[in-house]
Structure formats: structure tokens, C-alpha cells
Amino acid sequence: MKIRGVHHIAIKTRQLEAVESFYRLxxxxxxxxxxxxxxGLRSIWFKVDSTVILMVERAPATSPDPTAQEREGRGFAVVAFAVEASARELWRSWLESKGHPIVRETQYTLYVHDPDGNLVGLSSWPTRAETRA
Structure with missing residues (x-):
């Protein structure tokens, strides 16, 4: 069980088109x-290098349990690290045993908060090589 690299970086914004223009143009x-x-448009994904993606997301107007970044509607939303899909449940157990309960999850990603409240993801989203295999 180990971190394989940075999967993606997500930034929330209330000015999706302006931020998109900055990163693209x-x-x-x-x-x-x-x-x-x-x-409508929820997110725009940009290729940073061969492995890292920058994702710019529309910030929600409100959230039931917002972090500081969500309350302000700007800044970094999540740092997601790439992990093996087969280790998902090991990660869940490990994180929860260390006092970091899963706060949200998708088919491919487990999310926890770091001690400062930043959202951290452990993602097994398949790479292009994995989807072709």
C-alpha cells in the first residue's frame, strides 16, 4: 500500500469562465x-503533464458542512493522490483508524479532511493505459 503520485488538483471558483480562460490562454x-x-458546466479539466490534471470546478452557492474554502468559494478544493484500486478498503480502514473518517466517496475516490480541514482524496481513477488493458 503506497501513494503512486498526484492524481489531480482541483480548484473551486465562482468565475468558471474567467478562471478557465486564465489556465488555457x-x-x-x-x-x-x-x-x-x-x-450546467461543472468543471473543466486541464492536462498539466503526463500524469497530473488541474481541474477547475464551479463552486456551490452553499454547502451543508462547508470548509473555509467552500465558504469563500475560491481556492484549492482537493488534492487527490493516485492509489491502487485494490487497496481502497485498506486505505479506508487505515484512515479511519488514524482518526480521519471518510467524509465523501465516489466510485474511484475516498475523501478525508487533513487536520487543517483541507479536502484530500485517494483516487484509483483508471489511467488511459489501464482502461486499454
Whole structure:
């Protein structure tokens, strides 16, 4: 069981188009995908290098249990580390045994808060090589 690398970095914003323009036009990052939900454009993903993705997400207007960043609607949203899918339950047990309960999860990612309240993810999202295998 070990961290394999940084999977993605997500930044929340209430100015999705302006932030998208900055990362795409000013910094020259390559846009890889756009995610939509019932409210419209939810996130834009940019390729940073061969392994790291920067994700710019629309900030929610409100949240039932917001962190400081969510309350302000800007800044870093999550740092997600790549882990093996087969180690997911080992990670869950380890984190909970260390006093860091899972605060949210998706099919591929477990989320916990660090001691300062920042959201940290352990993600087994398949890489392109894994999806082709």
C-alpha cells in the first residue's frame, strides 16, 4: 500500500469562465474535458503533464458542512493522490483508524479532511493505459 503520485488538483471558483480562460490562454494548459451537471458546466479539466490534471470546478452557492474554502468559494478544493484500486478498503480502514473518517466517496475516490480541514482524496481513477488493458 503506497501513494503512486498526484492524481489531480482541483480548484473551486465562482468565475468558471474567467478562471478557465486564465489556465488555457494565459498559462497555455491543454483542456482535456468538460463535465456538466443539471446546473450546467461543472468543471473543466486541464492536462498539466503526463500524469497530473488541474481541474477547475464551479463552486456551490452553499454547502451543508462547508470548509473555509467552500465558504469563500475560491481556492484549492482537493488534492487527490493516485492509489491502487485494490487497496481502497485498506486505505479506508487505515484512515479511519488514524482518526480521519471518510467524509465523501465516489466510485474511484475516498475523501478525508487533513487536520487543517483541507479536502484530500485517494483516487484509483483508471489511467488511459489501464482502461486499454
Amino acid at each position: 494565459v498559462l497555455g494548459l491543454e483542456e482535456t474535458t468538460r463535465q456538466h451537471d443539471e446546473a
